[in-house]
Amino acid sequence: MADxxxxxxxxxEATSTKVNSLFSSLQTEVNALPITAIQPGxxxxxxxxxLVVDSGTDSITGTHNYTNQYPGWGNSxxxxxxxxxxxxxxxxxxxxxxxxxxxxxxxADYVLTGxxxxxxxxxxxxxxxxxxxxxxxxxxxxxxxxxxxxxxxGAWRSIQRTERYTTAEMQYGPGISGTLASAQASLSKDVPxxxxxxxxxxxTPGHVVRKVRVLTCISRKLAAAGSTQLSLKETNLSVMxxxxxxxxxx
Amino acid sequence: MAxxxxxxxxxxxxxxxxxxxxxFNGHYRPKSLSMLNGGLENSNRDPSWTIQSDHIRxxxxxxxxxxxxxxxxxxxxxxxxxxxxxxxxxxEIPGCGIEFYVxxxxxxxxxxxxxxxxxxxxxxxxxxxxLRLQYDGAIQSDQVRTIPNNAASLGGNxxxxxxxDRVWSGHIMKNNVAKGWHSASLTIFCNAxxxxxxxxxxxxxxxx
Numbered sequence: 001m002a003d004x005x006x007x008x009x010x011x012x013e014a015t016s017t018k019v020n021s022l023f024s025s026l027q028t029e030v031n032a033l034p035i036t037a038i039q040p041g042x043x044x045x046x047x048x049x050x051l052v053v054d055s056g057t058d059s060i061t062g063t064h065n066y067t068n069q070y071p072g073w074g075n076s077x078x079x080x081x082x083x084x085x086x087x088x089x090x091x092x093x094x095x096x097x098x099x100x101x102x103x104x105x106x107x108a109d110y111v112l113t114g115x116x117x118x119x120x121x122x123x124x125x126x127x128x129x130x131x132x133x134x135x136x137x138x139x140x141x142x143x144x145x146x147x148x149x150x151x152x153x154g155a156w157r158s159i160q161r162t163e164r165y166t167t168a169e170m171q172y173g174p175g176i177s178g179t180l181a182s183a184q185a186s187l188s189k190d191v192p193x194x195x196x197x198x199x200x201x202x203x204t205p206g207h208v209v210r211k212v213r214v215l216t217c218i219s220r221k222l223a224a225a226g227s228t229q230l231s232l233k234e235t236n237l238s239v240m241x242x243x244x245x246x247x248x249x250x
Numbered sequence: 251m252a253x254x255x256x257x258x259x260x261x262x263x264x265x266x267x268x269x270x271x272x273x274f275n276g277h278y279r280p281k282s283l284s285m286l287n288g289g290l291e292n293s294n295r296d297p298s299w300t301i302q303s304d305h306i307r308x309x310x311x312x313x314x315x316x317x318x319x320x321x322x323x324x325x326x327x328x329x330x331x332x333x334x335x336x337x338x339x340x341x342e343i344p345g346c347g348i349e350f351y352v353x354x355x356x357x358x359x360x361x362x363x364x365x366x367x368x369x370x371x372x373x374x375x376x377x378x379x380x381l382r383l384q385y386d387g388a389i390q391s392d393q394v395r396t397i398p399n400n401a402a403s404l405g406g407n408x409x410x411x412x413x414x415d416r417v418w419s420g421h422i423m424k425n426n427v428a429k430g431w432h433s434a435s436l437t438i439f440c441n442a443x444x445x446x447x448x449x450x451x452x453x454x455x456x457x458x
Contacts, residue, residue: 016259023256023273026283031253032296043301044310045354047291050458051311052357057423059392122360122421126395169413188398192419236392238423240358242457 051243053116056104059236063128064094066230070145070219076158078215083226087147087215090125090235103213104239112207117244118198121148121162122237123214127189129231130168130218141221142168144230146191151211152202158215162195165219212239253293255280313353314455319345323447325440327377332441340382340437345449347435356427356456361385361434364450367397368415369442370408375399377442383420385434393420397445417450427456 008014008022067082079086080097092099110116123146130144148162166189193214199207214237218228256273259265276282279289295301323344331339346365361383369379383393400414434452438445 014265016261016265019265019270020258020261023258023283027254027256030283030286030290031294033290033294034296035299035302038301038305040304041307043305044307045458048306048311048458050357052457055358055423055425057425061391061394122362122423124420128396188396188416190395190416190418190420192421234392234394236421238360238421240360240423240457 049243053110053241053243054106054108055238055240056106057236057238058102058104059234060090060092060102060232061234062092063231063233064090064092064099064235066095066216066218066232067226067228068095068217069228070143070217073163074160076147076149076156076215087217090214090216090232101213102235102237103211104237105211106209106239106241109208109210110241112197112199112202112209115243117242118196118201119150119209119212120240120242121193121195121197121212122239123148123191123193123235125191125214125235126233127166127187127191127230128233129187129229130166131229131231132168132220132227142228143219144168144191144216145219146193146214146216148193148195148197149213149215150197150202150209151213153208156213157202159195159197159201162193164191164193166191209241212237253280254283254285256283257281310458312455312457314453315348315350316451316453317345317348318451319449321448323449325379325438325445325447327441327443330440334378334380334439334441340380340384340439342384342435342437343447343449346447346452347433348452348454349431349433350454350456351431352427352429352456354429354458356429357425357458359424359427359432359454359456360421361424361452361454362419362421363434363436363452364417364419365436366415366417366448366450367445368400368410368412369397369445370401370410371399371442372401372403372408373399375442378439379442379445380439381418382437382439383422383434384437385422385424386432390422393422395420 008018066088068079068088069085071077071086077086078089082095088095089097090102091097112118127144130142132142143165146164148159149156150159169187216230218230220228259269273282275284279285346363371377379397381395383390395418397416398414401408401410436452
């Protein structure tokens, strides 16, 4: 830096013109620092903004039950009501949707381009039970399903690659004590989802994101309609919009 | 902070030493070269180049810590409280607790944990094994997990169903976490004869 600086020689007159010229050259130099002026590792938290653009978290602690049935891969239809075909939004009121949705609303629209690289999403739920209350033959095949939805450009969009399954682990056979229901009641399984949503995930309908929520339903192969129920308890969802793009243009 | 903009000394006048010193090291920074002393910001950068990742000090914008353990860790009701509501009924699990120093007010802190847990009790049994996360000593009500019963009596023998062992995980997100030391730990309440834990990890990641 200051490679153009020429000091006033000993014995020379220190005129205002010369002093102004010195200050001016320094000012010009400092106001347009070259890349070599910044030492590697010299910038830290006081110099740079947060990587986090926005974030939010939501949770449910009580039990919430679901009975709607899986509509098939790629189908994101949502139904309100019991034992229908379609997904349910995870809600404090369960299938009826009568409570509050598990949802993170960032409170503003964010465009997932440039430095707003994407949404880091974390979801956990405690599956306390996945019951088939009528089947007695051990042939029932039950799964609980979950997937993430992002509110983008004014519409909810499913992130299909986040769809997760968990089995009911139905227990039958000699030696199983207690009723069928009691065996299933202690299912207690973890369903975690971790994902990062970039603009590539939202080519349609668009990259303007604001909210995130989670859907759930049951897939039953042989169980009778109306006999299955998925019970969740501790459930939480966290979302963070971060700067994470790397632009090494030089 | 704006670019440096030094007031020129009036031509053909006698220079005032204070005026010159003000331009060198005045407190009014944009009018002095004192900005060189830690006051330079993005506006001083020549716009022809962008800040490179190697300009940023390691761990300056986000950092983290992790703890884990290997081997089996057994819990037993013989040395535990019989009811969940007893004081100190939940005990911290060695290897699944973490203390960490956040060097600035963190806009976001994420804690994640993973553990494998199993027990050997009859389906019809009434014993309980519960996990619960504490952060800075406070119970996190959405981080409670149960280890299910997993055995049946077959011909007088106790048969374990290994697929009923559980891999549990969880996370919490905290905003505006104060600079300083913080802690988190997974705790267990066990009134079954035995529960076996295999700890994976407890991680803390924070962002400026």
